[in-house]
Amino acid sequence: MSSPRDQEPAFDIDDVIARMTLEEKLAQLVGLWLQLDDSSHAGGDIAPMQHEMLSNVPDFDTFTRHGLGQLTRPLGSQRSTPEQMMTAVDRVQESVTAHSRFDIPALVHEEILTGLQLFGAATYPTPLAWGSTWDTELITRMGEQIGSSMKAMGIHLGLAPVLDVVRDPRWGRVEECIAEDPYLVGVIGSAYVVGVQSQGVGATLKHFLGYSNSQAGRNLAPVHAGPREILEVFSVPFEMAVKLARPHAVMHSYAEIDGVPVAADKTLLTGLLRDRWGFDGTVVADYFGVAFLHTLHDVASSIGDAAALALIAGVDVELPTGNAYLEPLADQVRQGLVPIDVVDTAVRRVLRQKQDLSVRRVARESTKTVDLDPPSARAVAQQIAEKSVVLLANSTGLLPLNDLQRIALIGPNADSAEALMGNYSFTNHVEAPPGASLGIDVPTIFEALAAEVGDHHIRYAIGCELGEPVAPEAGDDPLIAEAVDVARASDVCVVVVGDRAGLFGRGTVGEGSDAELLELPGRQQELVDALIATGTPVILVLVTGRPYPVGRWEEQAAAIVQSFFPGEEGGSAIAGVISGRVNPSGRLPVSIPKRPGGQPYNYRHPRLGGPTPISNIDPSPAFAFGHGLTYTTFHHANLEVAADGNSDTASTITVTCSVYNKGDRQGSDVVQLYVHDVAASVTRPLRQLIGWARVDLPAGASAAVRFTVHTDRLGLVNRDLNWVVEPGEFEFTIASSATAEGLSRRLTLRGSRAFSVRTDTSPPPPPSPRKIGDPHALRRKLLSRISAAGTVSGGP
Known part of the structure; x- marks a missing residue:
């Protein structure tokens, strides 16, 4: 990293705005997608309609003649060394200034969803894997590592985390999401933001709002959701992150909700986000989202009209280019259609953000080597990967493979490094030419398992291609036939199937790679069926970006393991679970379907959203939200639920229980606390997650878990669209999953309806510079403000 010799002093924002021309102001509200080398984006667009939207962008000098707000991903497509990247950016910045x-x-700004998306940078597990860990401390540590790399490279803002709540597993961007529960999304997402921003750089919440509820799971399709659902489900993670972690930016979604595109919705972008929640950062456009108001949504008759709609609604920065916010918006201002005060407000936010993030001209004394994949990053990546692997089933007790046996390792994802990484990894996003270096060491499952048990115990066959190539008729595929022969000659068969992340149909999952039918892609289902038919015990390993139905194999497979794109250390983590070196502790952040139909399904359903005798379709999952097995046995007991002295709708509730490790090895339990409002003014979920605690216990040990729950966590959005806590009876359940029987106690709250704290409409405090302090102190502050985070005492 180049060390700064001196930095420009902070400028007076009001003075600068007063002296700026209109063109200079608008230049601060746009980004420029600049290619810093001669490489091209192999395989097609890496943003929606990229080539069409970039076709008329002027040259660099013309575009930046009045200054520039942001550089859009200047490093994210380069296969260069960190030093070459920094030199290139310095050269551009000299021209900008x-x-x-x-x-x-x-x-x-750059992408940071699975790590800093640069060539040679650490690639962490995908967000579904973050959710599978249920470990806020660990996700904060990952954020710290990513923020540190950003700081070293001179990158000010990262585009993550994704706080969309999973609704339909057919949607390609499910692999970018954390969970199907808004509270779990909000807690894990907030922890990530705290970690990233502890290093003096910024994080961006996306995609605000409702994006994941797209019609039929198709990317950019219309969203059908009522205002209660928007407030009670999709808004919650964003509200939590805004209030708990103070992100520097929020990105609007491409969604149109009930016919109104979010990019033009002042009620959401200003009324909810800023006026009610107090957000004081910048709202940035998803790529080309402003122009899409004209070209895709048809709510603007021209690009200029689109620019006016977006800016007035609250979109401060147009990314990735200034197609709308330069000349078209200038014309709108000159015609009096957009008040100059609206422009000044956006410019003020942008300049304040640049001050907060120290976006200043620096003189570099020297250049030193930057390691973007240091041992500390790999250690965190390994811990997340190991804690995120979910053991779904182990009915025969075959796992772990304690005795060395003849192992058939089969499947298109068994010996693929790319299959371990998400859509927003450098490897799968930019799509390097075949045979090109990945820039990082990514052991495959085959390589990692061979290291665990010795390669002389393993015989490998691919079994089938992952996609959908032209193939012989069912039963005649030579690859499947070869795999069957290998399985028959082995004591156990490990078959690794799933997804390959890619953009806009170039993968089986990822942005724009939606699923028409919720089945394993290609001939993988046929492969698994054929291997099970051999009679050799089959361990089914799913390495995917979405949950796939496994009901057909639930009773037939000896064991089932789920891993959501586990990153650069994922092969080692999965091999460790198979060998027994790792005791699995992951818990599902999404429901695993039993069959392809009955979708979309979500565990937070009211009574009529689940199986009923008045429909022939049973949407019950094969494995429920929160489910996960270990190689030991945990037992819960001694549940107690009590409210403070008032026992009214403004009370604090204490929930305690005991956890026992009754097995013969150390392990980790995830104690989950659910609530059900027995009778309310609107229908309620049969179970709703309100807290959890990870408990690590040696064999034979026990611990006490305590949850302190403010009644705000029991709130609902009523028919008047207000957050309220209603009096009545509530059932609290400690369970190992959303459908497990668990332990339950009921508590009655008295009194009149009490407005939740989330309805506070007092003006937000004036913006203040963010102070960067001890990241551990920031972490403790975050955790202390999550009202239902479980605390653990006792144990060894």
Whole structure:
């Protein structure tokens, strides 16, 4: 990293705005997608309609003649060393400041969803794997590692986390999401933001709002959701992150909700986000989202009208180019259609953000080597991967493979490094030419398992291709036939199937790679069926970006293991679970379907959203939200539920229980606390997660778990669209999953309806510079403000 010799002092924002021309102001509200090398984006677009939208962007000098707000992903497609990347950005920044009368550089943003998306940077597990860990401390540590790499590279803002709540597993971007429960999404997402921003850089919440509820799971399709559902489900993670973690930016979604595109919805972007929640950062456009108001949504008659709609609604920065916010928006201002005060407000937010993130011209004394995949990052990646592997079934007790046997290792994902990484990894996003270096060491499951048990115990066959190539008729595929022969000659068969992440149909999952039918892609289901038919015990390992139905194999497979794109150390983590080196502790953040039909399904359903005698379709999952087995046995007991002295709708509730490890090895339990409002003014979920605690216990040990729950966590959005806590009877359940029987106690709250704290409409405090302090202190502050985070005492 180049060390700064001196930095420009902070400028007076009001003075600068007063002296800026209209063109200079608008230049601060746009980004420029600049290719810094001669490489091309192999395989097609990496943003919706990229080539069409970039076809008329002017050259660099013309575009930046009045300055520049942001550099859009200047490093994210380069196969260069960190030093070459930094030199290239420095050169561009010199040109940007040369065009600015006020010597203001551009803010640099990059993607950071599975790590800093640069060539050679650590690639962490995908967000579904974060959710599978149920471990906020660990996700914060990952954020710290990512933020540190950003800081070293001079990158100011990262585009993550995704806080969309999983609704339909057919949607390609499910692999970018954390969970199907809004509270779990909010807690894990907030922890990630705290970690990233503890390093003095910024995080961006996306995609605000409702994006994941798209019609039939198709990317950018209309969203059908009522205002109660928007407030009570899709808004919750964003509200939590805004209030708990103070993100620097929020990205609007491409969604149109009930016919109104979010990018043009002032009620959401200003009324809810800023006026009610107090968000004081910048709202940035999802790529080309402003222009899409004209070209895709048809709510604007021209690009200029689209720019006016977006800016007035509350979109401060147009990304990735200024197709709308430069000349078209300038014309709108000159015609009096957009007040200059609206422009000034956005510019003020942008300049304040640049000050907060130290976006200043720096003189570099020297250049030193930057390691973007240091041992500390790999250690965190390994811990997340290991804690995220979910043991779904182990009915025969075959796992772990304690005795060395003849192992058939089969499947298209068994010996693929790319299959371990998500859509927003550098490897799968940019799509390097075949045979090109990945830039990082990514052991495959085959390589990792061979290291665990010795390669002389393993015989490998691919079994089938992952996609859908032209193949012989069923039963005649030579690859499947070869795999069957290998399985028959072995004591146990490990078959690794699933997804390959890719963009816009170039993968089986990922942005724009939606599923028409919720089945394993290609001939993988046929492969699994054929292997089970051999009679050799089959361990089914799913390495996927979405939950796939496994009901057909639930009773036939000896064991089933689920891993959601576990990253650069994922092969080692899965091999460790198979060998027994790792005791699995992951818990499902999404429901695993039993059959392809009955979708979409969500565990937070009211009574008529589940199986009923008045429909012939049973949507019950094969494995429920929160489910996960270990190689030991946990037992819960001694549940107690009590409210403070008032026992009214403003009370604090205490829930305690005991956890026992009754097995013969150390393990980790995830104690889950659910609630059900027995009778309310609107229908309620039969179970709703309100807290959890990870408990690590040696064999034979026990611990006490205590949850302190403010009644705000029992709130609902009523028919008047207000958050309220209603009096009545509530059932609290400690369970190992959303459908497990568990332990239950009921508690009655008295009194009149009490408005939840989330309805506070007092004006937000004035913006203040964010102070960067001890990341561990920030972590403790975050955890202390999550009202139902379980605390553990006792144990060894």
